[in-house]
Amino acid sequence: MTENNxxxxxxxxxxxxxxxQGLSQEQLAELSGLHRNYIGGVERGxxxxxxxxxxRIAHALGMSPSELLKGLD
Amino acid sequence: MTENNxxxxxxxxxxxxxxxQGLSQEQLAELSGLHRNYIGGVERGxxxxxxxxxxRIAHALGMSPSELLKGLD
Incomplete structure:
Protein backbone atom coordinates (compact mmCIF):
# COMPACT_ATOMS: atom_id res chain seq x y z
CA MET A 1 0.00 0.00 0.00
CA THR A 2 1.35 3.44 -0.90
CA GLU A 3 1.96 5.96 1.84
CA ASN A 4 -0.87 8.16 0.58
CA ASN A 5 -3.24 5.23 0.73
CA GLN A 21 -20.07 8.05 17.96
CA GLY A 22 -22.35 10.73 16.52
CA LEU A 23 -19.63 13.37 16.70
CA SER A 24 -19.16 16.23 14.24
CA GLN A 25 -15.66 17.23 13.11
CA GLU A 26 -16.15 20.31 15.24
CA GLN A 27 -16.85 18.23 18.33
CA LEU A 28 -13.89 15.91 17.71
CA ALA A 29 -11.70 18.98 17.23
CA GLU A 30 -12.87 20.40 20.55
CA LEU A 31 -12.44 17.10 22.40
CA SER A 32 -8.93 16.60 21.02
CA GLY A 33 -7.79 20.21 21.31
CA LEU A 34 -7.06 20.33 17.59
CA HIS A 35 -8.43 22.65 14.88
CA ARG A 36 -11.47 21.53 12.88
CA ASN A 37 -9.63 22.09 9.60
CA TYR A 38 -6.85 19.85 10.85
CA ILE A 39 -9.36 17.09 11.64
CA GLY A 40 -10.85 17.51 8.16
CA GLY A 41 -7.40 17.19 6.61
CA VAL A 42 -6.64 14.07 8.66
CA GLU A 43 -9.92 12.44 7.59
CA ARG A 44 -9.16 13.22 3.91
CA GLY A 45 -5.76 11.54 4.28
CA ARG A 56 -5.05 13.18 21.32
CA ILE A 57 -7.51 11.96 18.69
CA ALA A 58 -7.53 8.43 20.14
CA HIS A 59 -8.27 9.71 23.63
CA ALA A 60 -10.95 12.09 22.27
CA LEU A 61 -12.62 9.03 20.73
CA GLY A 62 -12.26 7.15 24.02
CA MET A 63 -9.71 4.70 22.63
CA SER A 64 -6.07 3.82 23.14
CA PRO A 65 -3.64 4.83 20.39
CA SER A 66 -3.02 1.17 19.53
CA GLU A 67 -6.78 0.55 19.16
CA LEU A 68 -7.08 3.53 16.83
CA LEU A 69 -4.20 2.27 14.68
CA LYS A 70 -5.93 -1.08 14.18
CA GLY A 71 -7.55 0.76 11.30
CA LEU A 72 -4.21 0.33 9.48
CA ASP A 73 -3.82 -3.41 10.03
CA MET B 1 1.20 11.50 31.54
CA THR B 2 2.90 14.53 29.99
CA GLU B 3 3.49 14.58 26.27
CA ASN B 4 7.26 14.35 26.79
CA ASN B 5 6.79 11.28 28.92
CA GLN B 21 15.58 -8.63 18.23
CA GLY B 22 19.35 -8.16 18.46
CA LEU B 23 19.29 -5.16 16.13
CA SER B 24 21.57 -2.14 16.35
CA GLN B 25 20.18 1.38 15.76
CA GLU B 26 22.08 1.26 12.45
CA GLN B 27 20.31 -1.91 11.39
CA LEU B 28 16.88 -0.60 12.40
CA ALA B 29 17.64 2.60 10.49
CA GLU B 30 18.52 0.60 7.40
CA LEU B 31 15.48 -1.67 7.67
CA SER B 32 13.12 1.28 8.12
CA GLY B 33 14.76 3.57 5.57
CA LEU B 34 15.34 6.21 8.22
CA HIS B 35 18.56 7.85 9.44
CA ARG B 36 20.38 6.35 12.42
CA ASN B 37 20.38 9.72 14.20
CA TYR B 38 16.63 9.91 13.75
CA ILE B 39 16.22 6.46 15.32
CA GLY B 40 18.44 7.58 18.23
CA GLY B 41 16.28 10.67 18.71
CA VAL B 42 13.08 8.59 18.64
CA GLU B 43 14.46 6.18 21.25
CA ARG B 44 15.46 9.11 23.52
CA GLY B 45 11.91 10.48 23.26
CA ARG B 56 8.07 2.21 8.76
CA ILE B 57 9.58 1.41 12.17
CA ALA B 58 6.78 -1.04 13.00
CA HIS B 59 7.25 -2.91 9.74
CA ALA B 60 11.06 -2.88 10.17
CA LEU B 61 10.48 -4.59 13.54
CA GLY B 62 8.06 -7.07 11.92
CA MET B 63 5.03 -5.65 13.71
CA SER B 64 1.84 -3.84 12.84
CA PRO B 65 1.61 -0.16 13.80
CA SER B 66 -1.09 -0.97 16.35
CA GLU B 67 1.11 -3.62 17.98
CA LEU B 68 3.97 -1.15 18.22
CA LEU B 69 1.73 1.46 19.86
CA LYS B 70 0.72 -1.00 22.58
CA GLY B 71 3.85 0.35 24.27
CA LEU B 72 1.79 3.46 25.04
CA ASP B 73 -1.20 1.70 26.59
Missing part, protein backbone atom coordinates in the same frame (compact mmCIF):
# COMPACT_ATOMS: atom_id res chain seq x y z
CA UNK A 6 -2.12 4.51 4.31
CA UNK A 7 -2.95 8.08 5.31
CA UNK A 8 -6.26 7.94 3.44
CA UNK A 9 -7.18 4.59 5.06
CA UNK A 10 -6.35 5.94 8.52
CA UNK A 11 -8.36 9.10 7.87
CA UNK A 12 -11.39 7.13 6.73
CA UNK A 13 -11.07 4.95 9.82
CA UNK A 14 -11.18 8.01 12.08
CA UNK A 15 -14.17 9.39 10.18
CA UNK A 16 -16.03 6.06 10.54
CA UNK A 17 -15.43 5.96 14.30
CA UNK A 18 -16.29 9.65 14.74
CA UNK A 19 -19.59 9.21 12.89
CA UNK A 20 -20.39 5.99 14.79
CA UNK A 46 -3.92 14.82 3.72
CA UNK A 47 -2.06 14.81 7.04
CA UNK A 48 0.86 12.68 8.10
CA UNK A 49 -0.12 13.30 11.69
CA UNK A 50 2.39 13.12 14.51
CA UNK A 51 2.26 10.71 17.41
CA UNK A 52 1.02 13.24 19.98
CA UNK A 53 -1.93 14.15 17.74
CA UNK A 54 -2.69 10.45 17.17
CA UNK A 55 -2.81 10.11 20.96
CA UNK B 6 4.60 9.73 26.22
CA UNK B 7 7.36 10.24 23.65
CA UNK B 8 9.98 8.93 26.08
CA UNK B 9 7.87 5.86 26.91
CA UNK B 10 7.33 5.13 23.22
CA UNK B 11 11.03 5.56 22.50
CA UNK B 12 12.03 3.21 25.28
CA UNK B 13 9.50 0.68 24.00
CA UNK B 14 11.08 0.77 20.52
CA UNK B 15 14.56 0.40 22.04
CA UNK B 16 13.43 -2.61 24.10
CA UNK B 17 11.95 -4.35 21.05
CA UNK B 18 14.97 -3.48 18.88
CA UNK B 19 17.39 -4.93 21.45
CA UNK B 20 15.22 -8.01 21.96
CA UNK B 46 13.07 13.57 21.39
CA UNK B 47 10.93 12.98 18.30
CA UNK B 48 7.20 13.44 17.88
CA UNK B 49 7.34 11.04 14.98
CA UNK B 50 4.79 11.10 12.20
CA UNK B 51 2.45 8.28 11.29
CA UNK B 52 4.35 7.15 8.19
CA UNK B 53 7.56 6.81 10.23
CA UNK B 54 5.68 4.89 12.93
CA UNK B 55 4.53 2.53 10.17
Missing amino acids: QLRKFGEHIRTIRKA ERNLALLNII | QLRKFGEHIRTIRKA ERNLALLNII
Whole structure:
Protein backbone atom coordinates (compact mmCIF):
# COMPACT_ATOMS: atom_id res chain seq x y z
CA MET A 1 0.00 0.00 0.00
CA THR A 2 1.35 3.44 -0.90
CA GLU A 3 1.96 5.96 1.84
CA ASN A 4 -0.87 8.16 0.58
CA ASN A 5 -3.24 5.23 0.73
CA GLN A 6 -2.12 4.51 4.31
CA LEU A 7 -2.95 8.08 5.31
CA ARG A 8 -6.26 7.94 3.44
CA LYS A 9 -7.18 4.59 5.06
CA PHE A 10 -6.35 5.94 8.52
CA GLY A 11 -8.36 9.10 7.87
CA GLU A 12 -11.39 7.13 6.73
CA HIS A 13 -11.07 4.95 9.82
CA ILE A 14 -11.18 8.01 12.08
CA ARG A 15 -14.17 9.39 10.18
CA THR A 16 -16.03 6.06 10.54
CA ILE A 17 -15.43 5.96 14.30
CA ARG A 18 -16.29 9.65 14.74
CA LYS A 19 -19.59 9.21 12.89
CA ALA A 20 -20.39 5.99 14.79
CA GLN A 21 -20.07 8.05 17.96
CA GLY A 22 -22.35 10.73 16.52
CA LEU A 23 -19.63 13.37 16.70
CA SER A 24 -19.16 16.23 14.24
CA GLN A 25 -15.66 17.23 13.11
CA GLU A 26 -16.15 20.31 15.24
CA GLN A 27 -16.85 18.23 18.33
CA LEU A 28 -13.89 15.91 17.71
CA ALA A 29 -11.70 18.98 17.23
CA GLU A 30 -12.87 20.40 20.55
CA LEU A 31 -12.44 17.10 22.40
CA SER A 32 -8.93 16.60 21.02
CA GLY A 33 -7.79 20.21 21.31
CA LEU A 34 -7.06 20.33 17.59
CA HIS A 35 -8.43 22.65 14.88
CA ARG A 36 -11.47 21.53 12.88
CA ASN A 37 -9.63 22.09 9.60
CA TYR A 38 -6.85 19.85 10.85
CA ILE A 39 -9.36 17.09 11.64
CA GLY A 40 -10.85 17.51 8.16
CA GLY A 41 -7.40 17.19 6.61
CA VAL A 42 -6.64 14.07 8.66
CA GLU A 43 -9.92 12.44 7.59
CA ARG A 44 -9.16 13.22 3.91
CA GLY A 45 -5.76 11.54 4.28
CA GLU A 46 -3.92 14.82 3.72
CA ARG A 47 -2.06 14.81 7.04
CA ASN A 48 0.86 12.68 8.10
CA LEU A 49 -0.12 13.30 11.69
CA ALA A 50 2.39 13.12 14.51
CA LEU A 51 2.26 10.71 17.41
CA LEU A 52 1.02 13.24 19.98
CA ASN A 53 -1.93 14.15 17.74
CA ILE A 54 -2.69 10.45 17.17
CA ILE A 55 -2.81 10.11 20.96
CA ARG A 56 -5.05 13.18 21.32
CA ILE A 57 -7.51 11.96 18.69
CA ALA A 58 -7.53 8.43 20.14
CA HIS A 59 -8.27 9.71 23.63
CA ALA A 60 -10.95 12.09 22.27
CA LEU A 61 -12.62 9.03 20.73
CA GLY A 62 -12.26 7.15 24.02
CA MET A 63 -9.71 4.70 22.63
CA SER A 64 -6.07 3.82 23.14
CA PRO A 65 -3.64 4.83 20.39
CA SER A 66 -3.02 1.17 19.53
CA GLU A 67 -6.78 0.55 19.16
CA LEU A 68 -7.08 3.53 16.83
CA LEU A 69 -4.20 2.27 14.68
CA LYS A 70 -5.93 -1.08 14.18
CA GLY A 71 -7.55 0.76 11.30
CA LEU A 72 -4.21 0.33 9.48
CA ASP A 73 -3.82 -3.41 10.03
CA MET B 1 1.20 11.50 31.54
CA THR B 2 2.90 14.53 29.99
CA GLU B 3 3.49 14.58 26.27
CA ASN B 4 7.26 14.35 26.79
CA ASN B 5 6.79 11.28 28.92
CA GLN B 6 4.60 9.73 26.22
CA LEU B 7 7.36 10.24 23.65
CA ARG B 8 9.98 8.93 26.08
CA LYS B 9 7.87 5.86 26.91
CA PHE B 10 7.33 5.13 23.22
CA GLY B 11 11.03 5.56 22.50
CA GLU B 12 12.03 3.21 25.28
CA HIS B 13 9.50 0.68 24.00
CA ILE B 14 11.08 0.77 20.52
CA ARG B 15 14.56 0.40 22.04
CA THR B 16 13.43 -2.61 24.10
CA ILE B 17 11.95 -4.35 21.05
CA ARG B 18 14.97 -3.48 18.88
CA LYS B 19 17.39 -4.93 21.45
CA ALA B 20 15.22 -8.01 21.96
CA GLN B 21 15.58 -8.63 18.23
CA GLY B 22 19.35 -8.16 18.46
CA LEU B 23 19.29 -5.16 16.13
CA SER B 24 21.57 -2.14 16.35
CA GLN B 25 20.18 1.38 15.76
CA GLU B 26 22.08 1.26 12.45
CA GLN B 27 20.31 -1.91 11.39
CA LEU B 28 16.88 -0.60 12.40
CA ALA B 29 17.64 2.60 10.49
CA GLU B 30 18.52 0.60 7.40
CA LEU B 31 15.48 -1.67 7.67
CA SER B 32 13.12 1.28 8.12
CA GLY B 33 14.76 3.57 5.57
CA LEU B 34 15.34 6.21 8.22
CA HIS B 35 18.56 7.85 9.44
CA ARG B 36 20.38 6.35 12.42
CA ASN B 37 20.38 9.72 14.20
CA TYR B 38 16.63 9.91 13.75
CA ILE B 39 16.22 6.46 15.32
CA GLY B 40 18.44 7.58 18.23
CA GLY B 41 16.28 10.67 18.71
CA VAL B 42 13.08 8.59 18.64
CA GLU B 43 14.46 6.18 21.25
CA ARG B 44 15.46 9.11 23.52
CA GLY B 45 11.91 10.48 23.26
CA GLU B 46 13.07 13.57 21.39
CA ARG B 47 10.93 12.98 18.30
CA ASN B 48 7.20 13.44 17.88
CA LEU B 49 7.34 11.04 14.98
CA ALA B 50 4.79 11.10 12.20
CA LEU B 51 2.45 8.28 11.29
CA LEU B 52 4.35 7.15 8.19
CA ASN B 53 7.56 6.81 10.23
CA ILE B 54 5.68 4.89 12.93
CA ILE B 55 4.53 2.53 10.17
CA ARG B 56 8.07 2.21 8.76
CA ILE B 57 9.58 1.41 12.17
CA ALA B 58 6.78 -1.04 13.00
CA HIS B 59 7.25 -2.91 9.74
CA ALA B 60 11.06 -2.88 10.17
CA LEU B 61 10.48 -4.59 13.54
CA GLY B 62 8.06 -7.07 11.92
CA MET B 63 5.03 -5.65 13.71
CA SER B 64 1.84 -3.84 12.84
CA PRO B 65 1.61 -0.16 13.80
CA SER B 66 -1.09 -0.97 16.35
CA GLU B 67 1.11 -3.62 17.98
CA LEU B 68 3.97 -1.15 18.22
CA LEU B 69 1.73 1.46 19.86
CA LYS B 70 0.72 -1.00 22.58
CA GLY B 71 3.85 0.35 24.27
CA LEU B 72 1.79 3.46 25.04
CA ASP B 73 -1.20 1.70 26.59
